[in-house]
Amino acid sequence: MTYSFSPTTPKLAVSVSNGIATLAIDNVPKHNAVDLEMWKAFPSLMEALDGDPEVRVVILRGADQASFASGADIAEFATVRANAEGGRLYEAANEAAFWAVAHCSKPVIAMIRGFCLGGGFGLALSCDLRVASESAIFGIPAARLGVGYPPGAMNLVTAAVGAPAAKDLFFTARRIGAQEAQRLGVVQRLVPDSELEQVTQALAESIVENAPLTIRAAKAAIDHAVGVVHPDVDAVALADQCFDSADAVEGREAFLQKRKPAFTGR
Numbered sequence: 001m002t003y004s005f006s007p008t009t010p011k012l013a014v015s016v017s018n019g020i021a022t023l024a025i026d027n028v029p030k031h032n033a034v035d036l037e038m039w040k041a042f043p044s045l046m047e048a049l050d051g052d053p054e055v056r057v058v059i060l061r062g063a064d065q066a067s068f069a070s071g072a073d074i075a076e077f078a079t080v081r082a083n084a085e086g087g088r089l090y091e092a093a094n095e096a097a098f099w100a101v102a103h104c105s106k107p108v109i110a111m112i113r114g115f116c117l118g119g120g121f122g123l124a125l126s127c128d129l130r131v132a133s134e135s136a137i138f139g140i141p142a143a144r145l146g147v148g149y150p151p152g153a154m155n156l157v158t159a160a161v162g163a164p165a166a167k168d169l170f171f172t173a174r175r176i177g178a179q180e181a182q183r184l185g186v187v188q189r190l191v192p193d194s195e196l197e198q199v200t201q202a203l204a205e206s207i208v209e210n211a212p213l214t215i216r217a218a219k220a221a222i223d224h225a226v227g228v229v230h231p232d233v234d235a236v237a238l239a240d241q242c243f244d245s246a247d248a249v250e251g252r253e254a255f256l257q258k259r260k261p262a263f264t265g266r
Helices: 036-051 084-102 119-126 151-161 163-172 178-183 193-208 212-225 235-243 246-256
Strands: 002-005 012-017 020-025 057-062 108-112 115-117 129-133 137-139 175-177 189-191
Touching (some): 057 193, 115 119, 189 193
Antiparallel strands (some): 137 175
């Protein structure tokens, strides 16, 4: 089944095909900078994808061949972030978007080319897995802009790279290449630019083939282990649910019959 729908902002686009939802950041003239309207759209959008039984995995990417996301839209700093109150409201929207991605019960893959900076880096680190092209550039320039980073979202950064590396990235505000990002654990798969879409699609397809309940339980347990706690999610109960599922029966029978399992998520 293939379909698409329009979020509350035209700068985010969603399509779903064969169990894979693709969420594209579409602000190409600004290298896919994310503005306040876009940040506010993420929670309801991710909730819709999470609740859609047709979706088993989500790919978050930049539209077309543009950058993943160059960060928050600097043009709004003098308006919506002009004072402490506005800054706090903006950061709250930032953080809500990050956690909406992180708390999706389904795997979310960031497909990264070009710039992945600031809030864009935060979005990427909110995803479960990151596939990057060899020319991708990463960084968190908050210290050069004089802005605060959402303290809650800092948990996502440290969960991905550890405290010392997080301090290095924030204190220096330096940009790093894709090779260093892979060494730090930011990137799980690093590929030539020409292979980025193919490798990301293949990774998503490999996840779609596996048992959704098992993946959901594994994500909840792993996130809990690194301090990315999902509210109102009982990882033990999710694991127990797997054993009582029709998919567990299907998995056993497929193994014994030496055939590919057909999991339904029930």
